[in-house]
Amino acid sequence: MVPTIARARVVEAKDLFELIGHTPLIRFRRITAPFAPVEIYAKAEWYNPGGSVKDRPAREIILTAEREGRLRPGKVILDATSGNMGIAYAMLGAARGYPVTLCIPANASPERLRILRAYGAELILTDPLEGTDGAILEARRRYEADPERYFYADQYNNPANWKAHYRTTGPEIWAQTEGRITHFVAGLGTSGTMMGVGRYLKEQNPEIRLIGVQPDGPFHGLEGLKHMETAIRPGIYEPELLDEILTVSTEEAYAMARRLAREEGLFVGISAGAAMAAALQVAARLREGVVVTLFPDAGYKYLSESFWFEADPPGGNR
Numbered sequence: 001m002v003p004t005i006a007r008a009r010v011v012e013a014k015d016l017f018e019l020i021g022h023t024p025l026i027r028f029r030r031i032t033a034p035f036a037p038v039e040i041y042a043k044a045e046w047y048n049p050g051g052s053v054k055d056r057p058a059r060e061i062i063l064t065a066e067r068e069g070r071l072r073p074g075k076v077i078l079d080a081t082s083g084n085m086g087i088a089y090a091m092l093g094a095a096r097g098y099p100v101t102l103c104i105p106a107n108a109s110p111e112r113l114r115i116l117r118a119y120g121a122e123l124i125l126t127d128p129l130e131g132t133d134g135a136i137l138e139a140r141r142r143y144e145a146d147p148e149r150y151f152y153a154d155q156y157n158n159p160a161n162w163k164a165h166y167r168t169t170g171p172e173i174w175a176q177t178e179g180r181i182t183h184f185v186a187g188l189g190t191s192g193t194m195m196g197v198g199r200y201l202k203e204q205n206p207e208i209r210l211i212g213v214q215p216d217g218p219f220h221g222l223e224g225l226k227h228m229e230t231a232i233r234p235g236i237y238e239p240e241l242l243d244e245i246l247t248v249s250t251e252e253a254y255a256m257a258r259r260l261a262r263e264e265g266l267f268v269g270i271s272a273g274a275a276m277a278a279a280l281q282v283a284a285r286l287r288e289g290v291v292v293t294l295f296p297d298a299g300y301k302y303l304s305e306s307f308w309f310e311a312d313p314p315g316g317n318r
Contacts, residue, residue, distance in 0.1 A: 016095045020055045021168045023047040025176040030263045035283040040291045046298035050091045053296045057192050058088030060164035061153050071151040076101050078150040080135035082224045083112035085155055090119035103135040111301040133232045156190050157235035165196025173292055174204055182289040185279045187213045187271045189224045191237040198241050209243040213278040221250040224271045248274040254307040267299040
């Protein structure tokens with residue numbers, strides 16, 4: 001008998017914009033074994049063409065601005081970023097023919113800075129001690145000085161950010177879990193992921209619990225996440241939507257990122273480590289349930305970080 005040959009699915013797309021979304025939902029077995037029968041899953045957002053979840057809001061922001069006439073040929077896309085959103089802007093801007101100017105803390109990982117420069121983005125490096133807040137203030141200054149030149153995307157205050165997740169990420173999670181999800185856990189940076197996914201899930205089932213994740217203090221190493229009490233609060237952030245907020249230390253996130261690589265074969269970023277650490281906190285107090293979190297990106301943008309080469313305690317960091 002002639003063996004059957006599985007054919008690869010051919011994806012037809014007019015441009016990069018159509019390749020964003022529909023990412024896999026991964027179930028864990030080893031790290032989560034102590035919490036059975038609770039099921040724990042994560043959205044693998046590094047499958048997006050720009051390598052992160054930020055492709056979703058960047059696409060929505062650009063398309064919305066084009067429809068409304070605020071972004072047109074000759075305009076420069078301007079925003080503050082910690083890295084991933086900037087990469088998404090740079091990628092999609094290049095595909096659309098828009099120049100991109102980004103204000104980014106000077107201590108962003110070298111890998112992110114090199115990727116941004118490879119796409120041709122103009123980088124304005126800001127004081128690392130001021131974090132993303134310093135980058136936000138610099139982006140505002142530049143826009144106010146020359147509003148005709150720039151389309152200020154303003155991801156922290158632009159409702160297109162959370163609407164991207166309401167329209168795509170939320171429905172995907174609901175469909176992939178067949179409506180069985182009981183808890184959604186996600187990091188808080190711009191808060192767009194949680195605000196959009198959370199609104200959608202609560203509409204489907206008000207009993208679903210929404211748990212935000214933030215660093216345990218204002219000085220931390222969790223790129224992309226904000227300590228909301230001490231940072232510039234995003235305009236799109238509505239804390240009353242959340243059922244709970246958990247904190248994770250930088251060390252916990254680093255240790256979990258290592259464990260995910262070594263025990264699950266998933267090479268993910270630091271904020272993904274934080275999300276998984278929080279998801280396990282949630283699972284530890286449940287007898288049953290379906291906990292879904294989201295891994296914003298893969299680990300290759302953080303390879304210069306020394307924590308990858310540290311040893312975990314015997315038996316892992318539980």
